[in-house]
Amino acid sequence: MNYEGVIEQSSVGLKELVESGEEIIGYIYPHVPLELFMAHGFTPSLVRALPGTSSGFEESLQTFACSYIRNLYSQRANGQLLPLAGLLFPGNTCDALQNLGDIWRVRFPDDRVFRLTYPVTRYSQDESTTKFLAEELRILSETIANTFNRPFLTESYDRAIELVQDFHASAQFLYSARVVNPKIIPYSEVVRLIRTFLTAPTISSVSNIKDTAARVRVTSEDLGLVDMIETVRLAITSGDYSGVKLPEDLETPRVVIAGGMVEPQAIATLINDIPDISDSAIVLDLLSFGFKTAFTEAPSKSSDPYLAMAQSVLTAPGEPTHEGLSYRMKAMKDLLSNLSIQGLMVCEQSFCDPDQFEAPSIERAASELGVKTVRVPLDPELSDRGRIETRIQTFLDTLE
Amino acid sequence: MTQERASEEKPYRRLETQALLQQIAFRHGLEAMEASENGSLAWVTSGFPVEIPIAMNLGVVYPEQAGAIIGAQKIGPAVSGYAEDLGYSQELCSYARVSIGSTEKPDEVPMGSLPTPQILLAGNNICGTVLKWYDAISEMTGAPVFLLDTPPIEKQQLPHNQEYVRHGVERLIEFIGSNFNRTLEEDRLREVAELSSRATKLWIRALEACKNKPSPLNCADRFLTMAPVVSSRGTEHCVEFYESLVAEVEERAKQGIGAIRDEKIRLLWDNIPPWHTLRFFNILASRGVVFPADTYTHAWTGNMVGTDTPSIIDEVVETYSKVYLNMGLDAKVDKMCQLIDDYDLDGFVMFSVRSCKRYSLGQLVSKEIVTERTGVPGVIIEGDMVDSRVYNAAQIETRVDALLEMLM
Numbered sequence: 001m002n003y004e005g006v007i008e009q010s011s012v013g014l015k016e017l018v019e020s021g022e023e024i025i026g027y028i029y030p031h032v033p034l035e036l037f038m039a040h041g042f043t044p045s046l047v048r049a050l051p052g053t054s055s056g057f058e059e060s061l062q063t064f065a066c067s068y069i070r071n072l073y074s075q076r077a078n079g080q081l082l083p084l085a086g087l088l089f090p091g092n093t094c095d096a097l098q099n100l101g102d103i104w105r106v107r108f109p110d111d112r113v114f115r116l117t118y119p120v121t122r123y124s125q126d127e128s129t130t131k132f133l134a135e136e137l138r139i140l141s142e143t144i145a146n147t148f149n150r151p152f153l154t155e156s157y158d159r160a161i162e163l164v165q166d167f168h169a170s171a172q173f174l175y176s177a178r179v180v181n182p183k184i185i186p187y188s189e190v191v192r193l194i195r196t197f198l199t200a201p202t203i204s205s206v207s208n209i210k211d212t213a214a215r216v217r218v219t220s221e222d223l224g225l226v227d228m229i230e231t232v233r234l235a236i237t238s239g240d241y242s243g244v245k246l247p248e249d250l251e252t253p254r255v256v257i258a259g260g261m262v263e264p265q266a267i268a269t270l271i272n273d274i275p276d277i278s279d280s281a282i283v284l285d286l287l288s289f290g291f292k293t294a295f296t297e298a299p300s301k302s303s304d305p306y307l308a309m310a311q312s313v314l315t316a317p318g319e320p321t322h323e324g325l326s327y328r329m330k331a332m333k334d335l336l337s338n339l340s341i342q343g344l345m346v347c348e349q350s351f352c353d354p355d356q357f358e359a360p361s362i363e364r365a366a367s368e369l370g371v372k373t374v375r376v377p378l379d380p381e382l383s384d385r386g387r388i389e390t391r392i393q394t395f396l397d398t399l400e
Numbered sequence: 401m402t403q404e405r406a407s408e409e410k411p412y413r414r415l416e417t418q419a420l421l422q423q424i425a426f427r428h429g430l431e432a433m434e435a436s437e438n439g440s441l442a443w444v445t446s447g448f449p450v451e452i453p454i455a456m457n458l459g460v461v462y463p464e465q466a467g468a469i470i471g472a473q474k475i476g477p478a479v480s481g482y483a484e485d486l487g488y489s490q491e492l493c494s495y496a497r498v499s500i501g502s503t504e505k506p507d508e509v510p511m512g513s514l515p516t517p518q519i520l521l522a523g524n525n526i527c528g529t530v531l532k533w534y535d536a537i538s539e540m541t542g543a544p545v546f547l548l549d550t551p552p553i554e555k556q557q558l559p560h561n562q563e564y565v566r567h568g569v570e571r572l573i574e575f576i577g578s579n580f581n582r583t584l585e586e587d588r589l590r591e592v593a594e595l596s597s598r599a600t601k602l603w604i605r606a607l608e609a610c611k612n613k614p615s616p617l618n619c620a621d622r623f624l625t626m627a628p629v630v631s632s633r634g635t636e637h638c639v640e641f642y643e644s645l646v647a648e649v650e651e652r653a654k655q656g657i658g659a660i661r662d663e664k665i666r667l668l669w670d671n672i673p674p675w676h677t678l679r680f681f682n683i684l685a686s687r688g689v690v691f692p693a694d695t696y697t698h699a700w701t702g703n704m705v706g707t708d709t710p711s712i713i714d715e716v717v718e719t720y721s722k723v724y725l726n727m728g729l730d731a732k733v734d735k736m737c738q739l740i741d742d743y744d745l746d747g748f749v750m751f752s753v754r755s756c757k758r759y760s761l762g763q764l765v766s767k768e769i770v771t772e773r774t775g776v777p778g779v780i781i782e783g784d785m786v787d788s789r790v791y792n793a794a795q796i797e798t799r800v801d802a803l804l805e806m807l808m
Contacts, residue, residue, distance in 0.1 A: 357532035360487030
């Protein structure tokens with residue numbers, strides 16, 4: 001199935017929900033507590049850049065706006081977005097998304113636009129950041145309740161916690177299983193399941209990823225890999241890799257994908273479309289819509305749901321606003337060296353500050369370990385696809 | 401646009417106070433070198449509450465100001481190239497690129513490379529880029545970074561936002577204290593804040609004198625004379641400089657002497673200027689165009705002393721959170737409309753700076769709103785503040801001409 005087909009398929013669940021009268025609140029930055037929307041009776045849906053959306057932004061955004069926000073704006077201007085009850089923008093994550101929220105309010109005054117402002121947590125050793133975000137979440141919750149006359153229901157919140165916890169547990173298991181044996185399940189399948197959940201986090205989409213994780217677990221048991229997979233999962237979540245001992249006969253090449261709000265499905269499609277190459281070369285990604293979402297801790301059940309949700313959101317690993325550069329580079333180096341990684345593909349979107357600022361540091365950090373790198377300019381439209389595929393193929397050839 | 405006249409009588413008048421700028425810049429440079437040698441130099445962002453490190457006896461320098469100097473010397477592309485050779489994209493902030501480039505090759509940048517920092521103090525009230533930029537410098541120099549996080553506010557600063565920023569300011573004091581083994585004396589902070597406030601008030605007086613017709617200052621005058629309020633506020637010599645400036649500017653206003661000789665059209669400038677092409681303003685001066693106000697230099701009008709807050713720390717919190725770049729599109733539009741009204745302006749020029757997303761994204765929308773609210777026309781021109789490779793003079797000339805045709 002081609003990339004567009006996969007995206008179309010992952011949207012089917014959402015379309016069905018809309019047609020059945022379910023109300024959707026869209027969000028753009030992946031680290032939002034889905035449980036909050038569910039507690040108010042809404043289905044949260046991640047609104048992402050889509051291929052085939054190349055124009056429509058010109059009236060409101062300059063060409064040097066990052067390709068991601070140009071794409072989002074164009075979708076809205078072209079009427080490509082499904083009907084949303086509201087759309088949540090992040091504040092304080094990057095300048096482009098910050099300003100897009102303001103522009104959106106002016107250009108689409110009938111849209112209900114909300115904003116959740118994040119603290120930059122990286123240097124604080126105290127609870128001020130969690131308290132700040134908890135209050136932001138409480139205010140957002142009150143706004144939603146007042147706007148739609150839908151109160152925060154504890155029962156719905158508790159059910160949402162269980163649903164999201166199931167998703168995280170399954171996604172983490174699948175990611176960890178692929179670190180041990182990338183052929184145990186295709187990367188494209190894992191990220192498709194995650195995409196489907198983030199598009200429509202329903203019982204059905206969680207069942208899909210849970211069932212898949214259960215099947216992979218059975219296979220892993222047959223291969224005697226379950227303990228090793230659990231060790232990897234714990235190592236990734238704790239940052240302590242001392243217990244990790246991977247098999248010596250690992251198939252090569254073993255590649256990690258680094259980047260920010262780059263679509264994992266696009267990477268999988270690009271690699272699978274290269275002749276004689278499969279996505280089993282990808283051991284792990286470090287992307288916002290993949291790894292960073294999967295390895296965020298779910299909120300605990302607590303007497304203060306806003307505090308619990310804030311604590312959960314701020315555990316998202318590897319985000320520039322959450323962790324300083326030196327911390328992120330150390331974490332990445334630990335991961336590369338302990339998971340026997342040979343190559344690193346650094347994806348960056350044009351005019352994306354976080355991607356482009358980080359790429360040179362990532363290259364240097366990988367180089368210190370002898371891990372080869374390639375930088376892949378990747379826009380949502382995959383506008384330079386042929387050249388990108390050649391670049392990736394050449395890179396993978398050097399790892400053989 | 402016609403070329404700048406070569407005759408002896410320029411279309412614009414040079415400020416006598418400008419001569420003092422060189423002295424201040426020289427003194428500032430020496431003090432920074434000395435601080436670096438003594439192990440107590442901080443690099444700070446322009447919107448940072450500099451009163452705190454100054455009160456804790458740190459030397460301070462501003463990489464953005466160094467970027468402007470590099471731009472004005474027209475070596476932006478070359479210095480930026482040193483950063484690009486390290487892998488930093490040409491699409492990133494050009495202040496950041498030349499900062500990284502001049503840190504990598506300081507010997508190649510005699511004017512504009514800064515002495516080695518011992519600490520990096522960043523405030524994200526001006527943009528989010530500073531976060532990554534200072535991280536990159538930290539990686540190169542080993543100096544630790546402190547980020548004072550001031551989450552953007554809408555309309556008003558809510559109590560939890562105030563409390564959070566206040567906590568950040570307290571951590572800043574601890575951070576400097578633990579790195580340099582010193583404490584902050586409240587009296588000393590009050591003294592520095594008073595000096596800072598005096599300089600800022602004088603600066604505001606100089607800006608407001610431009611409401612007069614003809615305007616005693618043009619854009620380029622303000623871009624140059626803003627340097628001390630950015631880099632030296634909180635010091636005696638900064639106050640002295642602005643006393644001289646205000647005296648000259650108010651005398652000009654009293655005598656009816658304009659910054660340009662034949663003022664015909666009064667425009668607002670939006671955004672950072674093209675430091676490499678400040679003559680843009682002089683060329684327009686020859687056509688009778690003056691810029692009595694701009695959004696950039698008016699950004700340094702936050703006044704700490706005299707607010708209704710209970711303590712000096714709360715004043716810091718309030719002043720530095722309410723920088724208008726930290727308050728969204730509405731605040732920026734309000735500011736532009738207010739300046740157009742207060743300074744009786746005929747139109748506006750918005751400089752769309754390719755490498756400054758926080759300032760520039762939203763200009764297409766705000767241009768429409770400002771015209772709708774004020775009834776005056778505007779034009780958007782595109783380029784960069786430091787990187788002259790993306791400054792297309794011919795295209796800019798065509799656009800500005802179109803605006804002037806409407807106004808002539």
